[in-house]
Amino acid sequence: MFVRNFKFRLYPSYQQQKKLQNNIETCRWVYNKFVKFAQRSFLTRNDMNYMLTDLKQSEPWLYNYHAKMLQMVSTQLDGAQKAIIRLRKNGHKTGGLRFATHIQYRTFIYNQSGYKLEKHGHTDLLWLSKIGYMEIRKHREITGNVKQIIISKSRSGKWYAIATCENDNNILPKIxxxxxxxxxxxxxxxxxxxxxxxxxxxxxxxxxxxxxxxxxxxxxxxxxxxxxxxxxxxxxxxxxxxxxxxxxxxxxxxxxxxxxxxxxxxxxxxxxxxxxxxxxxxxxxxxxxxxxxxxxxxxxxxxxxxxxxxxxxxxxxxxxxxxxxxxxxxxxxxxxxxxxxxxxxxxxxxxxxxxxxxxxxxxxxxxxxxxxxxxxxxxxxxxxxxxxxxxxxxxxxxxxxxxxxxxxxx
Ligand SMILES: [Zn+2]
Known part of the structure; x- marks a missing residue:
């Protein structure tokens, strides 16, 4: 099984752009909440998921966002923690985890559910839970099953959707x-x-x-x-x-x-x-x-x-x-x-x-x-x-x- 990413340009409306930006900012807010604790001790993904449920109790507005998206923030922090540990092991000097600024933090992830790729006439559409239908320019065909959608914003403000696909094709020909x-x-x-x-x-x-x-x-x-x-x-x-x-x-x-x-x-x-x-x-x-x-x-x-x-x-x-x-x-x-x-x-x-x-x-x-x-x-x-x-x-x-x-x- 191998994983392939397909990157497509997104064309959200003005209202949707606002919503997408809002999602990024929410993820960043959660990320920085985690960082605050991770600076003191190593957090496992389980720890973070418990913290997230506690956080939702005190901040009920978080229920307005796709639940799995917020959970995926823990994956991102987990990756950052492990990267630091790996660097230290290899003898590099590293600082601790830092709070993410709005310039650095430009993505959020919909994993397993909450997205749909559809075709209406000649236009391709991407549906995201809590956001709606957006126009997507599918310049090539996707092969395999879509496992997650990463939404990212470029530095100059263009929006992209990255579809992560899994292919079951395991057999490679002899070289x-x-x-x-x-x-x-x-x-x-x-x-x-x-x-x-x-x-x-x-x-x-x-x-x-x-x-x-x-x-x-x-x-x-x-x-x-x-x-x-x-x-x-x-x-x-x-x-x-x-x-x-x-x-x-x-x-x-x-x-x-x-x-x-x-x-x-x-x-x-x-x-x-x-x-x-x-x-x-x-x-x-x-x-x-x-x-x-x-x-x-x-x-x-x-x-x-x-x-x-x-x-x-x-x-x-x-x-x-x-x-x-x-x-x-x-x-x-x-x-x-x-x-x-x-x-x-x-x-x-x-x-x-x-x-x-x-x-x-x-x-x-x-x-x-x-x-x-x-x-x-x-x-x-x-x-x-x-x-x-x-x-x-x-x-x-x-x-x-x-x-x-x-x-x-x-
Ligand atoms: Zn010689």
């Missing part, structure tokens, strides 16, 4: 391993693959920096609370949203290209949080957002394998000789074998080679993947090169059920 590619991501070139194809980094945020600074100046000059200031703030948010949209569009196109043309894709594991500590590059790194690119690859391609990133740009891809170089040196020159190559392509080839090595030494892959002949033979020398520790560090990610199976192997 033919014919084409593989290694991807090296970087700041100058977004992706440089092992075949030598380059995609330059669009750096969308950097392009709009001047414009953003200009609007920011306007906002600070205008009087607080004035309509002109509000107008400028909205303008600022529209620009931000446009940057996000452009970035997402670019990443979707690129990841679809690689997923369609390859059976297995190898990427290096990124230690993003460590990289951001380099202040000169932090903005460009966050602007690139390779993480979301890898996520897209993960759900689009057949198998995605993360390879340990150590020394990928230093090793020579032909003779494994180590050629130390700084970030500014763009060309790889090997003294031993005479290989001259762009440093990023050299890294791409290294990633591909390491990935294939992992395939060679990992047993029992044959029931998932039809391996090509040259990968079936195991050469003992190369196994020794890959110690168990390195193997464990490698994470296989593939689509849905395959992911689980591969996890058991590693």
């Amino acid at each position: 033919d391993f014919k084409k593989a590619v290694g991807l090296d991501v970087g700041i100058k070139n977004f992706v440089y693959d092992s075949h030598g194809c380059v995609t330059p980094n669009p750096l969308n945020f950097k392009k709009s920096l001047k414009l953003l600074a200009k609007i920011q100046r306007k906002i600070t000059r205008r009087q607080k609370g004035s309509n002109k200031r509000k107008k400028a703030v909205r303008w600022y948010q529209i620009i931000h949203e446009r940057i996000v949209n452009r970035r997402r569009d670019f990443q979707h196109k690129l990841s679809t290209h690689y997923a369609k043309n390859n059976d297995v894709i190898f990427v290096e594991r990124l230690e993003k949080l460590n990289m951001v500590k380099n202040h000169h590059l932090a903005r460009s790194i966050l602007d690139s957002s390779w993480g979301s690119f890898c996520n897209m690859l993960e759900y689009k391609c057949k198998i995605l394998v993360e390879v340990p990133a150590k020394n990928t740009s230093v090793d020579c891809s032909r003779c494994s000789n180590i050629v130390p170089k700084s970030l500014a040196v763009r060309i790889h020159r090997c003294n031993v074998c005479g290989l001259v190559l762009d440093r990023d392509q050299n890294a791409g080839i290294n990633i591909l080679r390491r990935g294939l090595e992992i395939f060679r030494v990992t047993p029992n892959l044959s029931h998932i993947v039809n391996l090509p002949q040259e990968l079936r033979e195991v050469t003992p020398v190369e196994i020794r090169k890959w110690s168990m520790k390195q193997e464990k560090a490698t994470k296989f990610i593939g689509s849905s059920s395959l992911k689980v199976e591969l996890k058991n192997l590693v």
Whole structure:
């Protein structure tokens, strides 16, 4: 069983927009009530549901809202609590839970009941309990059963409905391993693959920096609370949203290209949080957002394998000789074998080679993947090169059920 999300644009009337906003604010109010207690001690979902019933006794106006929607707030807080615990476990510094502001909190969830998707003539409608019928632009067909509807508001005030669907289709066809590619991501070139194809980094945020600074100046000059200031703030948010949209569009196109043309894709594991500590590059790194690119690859391609990133740009891809170089040196020159190559392509080839090595030494892959002949033979020398520790560090990610199976192997 796998879960798919479908995101559609919503067109609520003015009255409905008010109602939707009201729902968000109510959820935020409940969320912040929970946060107050969660700051002192860990709250389980059960605790929160008891708290909610108590809260309803003292605040009877809460009965005007969809009951399951209020219950789902506990899921959101539960996720936030667990995220903090996970980060602390991995050794990151974290603060406590914070109260959500109206800028951060922009969604509410209808789970299991209280929604209907209908068609009236040519228009598609979404019905929500306590809100009514709204026009929805269903630009594609939904597959599977709708399990919940998430309503979200973008920063510039557009409304969206996200339908979470479950598919029972469990059987995945065996994968033919014919084409593989290694991807090296970087700041100058977004992706440089092992075949030598380059995609330059669009750096969308950097392009709009001047414009953003200009609007920011306007906002600070205008009087607080004035309509002109509000107008400028909205303008600022529209620009931000446009940057996000452009970035997402670019990443979707690129990841679809690689997923369609390859059976297995190898990427290096990124230690993003460590990289951001380099202040000169932090903005460009966050602007690139390779993480979301890898996520897209993960759900689009057949198998995605993360390879340990150590020394990928230093090793020579032909003779494994180590050629130390700084970030500014763009060309790889090997003294031993005479290989001259762009440093990023050299890294791409290294990633591909390491990935294939992992395939060679990992047993029992044959029931998932039809391996090509040259990968079936195991050469003992190369196994020794890959110690168990390195193997464990490698994470296989593939689509849905395959992911689980591969996890058991590693
Ligand atoms: Zn060499």
